[in-house]
Amino acid sequence: MDETRFGTRDRRGHYVPKDPIASPPVYAMPPRPKRVLSWLVGHDGYLFPWNAVLFAIAAGIWVLLTPPMETMATLSPGWILYLLARNAVLITLFFGAFHLRLYMKQKQGSAFKYNPKFPEKAGQRGFLFGSQTRENVFWTLCSGVPIWTAYEVVMLWLFASGKLPWLSFADSPVWFVLFMALIPIWREFHFYCIHRLIHWGPFYRWIHKLHHNNVNPGPWSSLSMHPVEHALYFSVVLIHVILPSHPLHALYSLHHAAFGSLIGHIGFDKVVTGDRSAMDTHAYAHYLHHKFFEVNYGDGLVPLDRVFGTFHDGTPEGDRAMDARRRRRMQSQRQAG
Template sequence: MDDLKFGTRNKRGDWAPNQPAETAPLFAFPPRLMAILKWLPHYFFPWNAIFAASAIAYWALVIPSMETMQTLGIGWAAWLYAVNAICVLLFYGAFEVHLYVLKRQENRFKYNGKFPSEQKNKAFWFERQNVDNMLRTFLSGVVIWTAVEVGMLWAYANGYAPWLSFAERPWTIAAVALVVPIIHEFHFFCIHRLIHTPFLYKWVHSVHHNSVNPSPWSSLSMHPVEHLLYLGTALYHLILPSNPILMLYQLHYAGFGAIPGHVGFDKVEIGGDKLIDSHAYAHYLHHKYFEVNYGDALIPLDKWFGTWHDGSAEGEAQMQARYRRRKEKLAARKTRMEVTGAAE
């Protein structure tokens, strides 16, 4: 597959798509009906359908009985941790092996031309990004994922969360299922802006941003506080008219859904001329520039708040202009403080 038909590569070997990143047309005004209809299949396939199917499979094959979950216990919590860890290992590992270990498509469609394994970095445990990212994923990420899952299932089993059956309220359940990605996007944008405040960035979010060149295991490589904030998206179902399957879908959308944004490749080759779009470009630009694209472009929140970067020259100019305005504002504030101090 010739990736230069879809983008360009610079002298460093970094690849960028020809088309700038776009926000979904769902919230465009005036409404663009044809654009929405053309985009709609991408809302479901492949990623959202995978995460929804995994939630259904969990409910059918993994989740203990309601009677068991009425009482918090180490046994069933450990069972869920084991299943979550195995599924993360298989799902994340499949991308890691295909793209980074076997390098089956070499660096075709790879945003950053280098592979993390090629460089040691003291920012990571054992100076290895992959080792650090994997340990943080299993020692903190999957632990907190399981804790949220256990807490929510216990709440459902004891009647503390609203539980609607599909037979009784099919349209309500369908509506909530449709907005699960929108709930995630809103939640992610809000907590992401929060942890980019100076104090929380330094002590919490910088752990995730150590992976400037993200790879699959970077997806859940976070500080425990960020894991709790990020995976806490499932807690909305304590007040939403919902049920355990939709709560699991919400949790899987966050846990498994972190992969596409961190896979490091714009497209994944799956044999022959078949490609799967990762839709990772906007989030890759966030890892590259830090202060843009706090959301995932489903809702144009970054456009509304002036932090959107689509990867184009215009987007770069807007970002640099924003940096200059902030620098000028800080300089003016410093001057005022100096003048005030001198006057006193």
């Protein structure tokens, strides 16, 4: 598939999509019901493909790979270690499949790759083990998966032991489905809030800088974080302690955070699936965050970057707005000093 149909390369060879990053039509004024409906249920919209894929993963894990609730009513090493091993295997298969195809075998070369360099061919100084990928794998499996699993263990135990009431589909089918549909929105709101927090000076240096070592991110960069950031990131599931929900809601929140983290870090604008077909990744907003650090703290589903003036749409106008914000900030710092 010819990438020039969809974007261009700048003077450094970085891929830039032709279309600016746009907010979902649900925020358009005046309202456009047909566009909103198409975005909600159509191809490359809210539900399809990514949220549907992530829900399918969570539902499959709940039905096929989660111990019986009677077993989880008592905390015991057996089922806890099983969940830890299950999550480690699944995330390795998921991230590993994209890494193998796009980065090791390079099935589509650098077509649609934002940064044309592949991490293992670029400078590796400053990374553990002298390798970006090996460092990313280490933090994912040795910190991310255990902390994710700890949240999952606690939530499932609370449900199984009766300490949290269940909301079944039969009890309230409308709320059950609506809550499930709103989880990606809640997750982005939560992510924006904790992301802004850890970009604050000391927190950035102590915690978030580890993740931002990945200026040229790849699949394994997705969960390469400091343990404190992992604890904040997966705390998204705590909403289910407050609002009536089902264990599947909690699993979807956690697995959307775990598996869905790949979307913004895949490093490619499209994953080519055939001679004339490709899957959009919608990764450009978060790629720009890794490139510029102070824009696009969210991915645009919740328009907080627009509200707080940190949105970058990927255009030259976005560059100029970002530069103007920097100049204003530097000027105010000089005046304060």
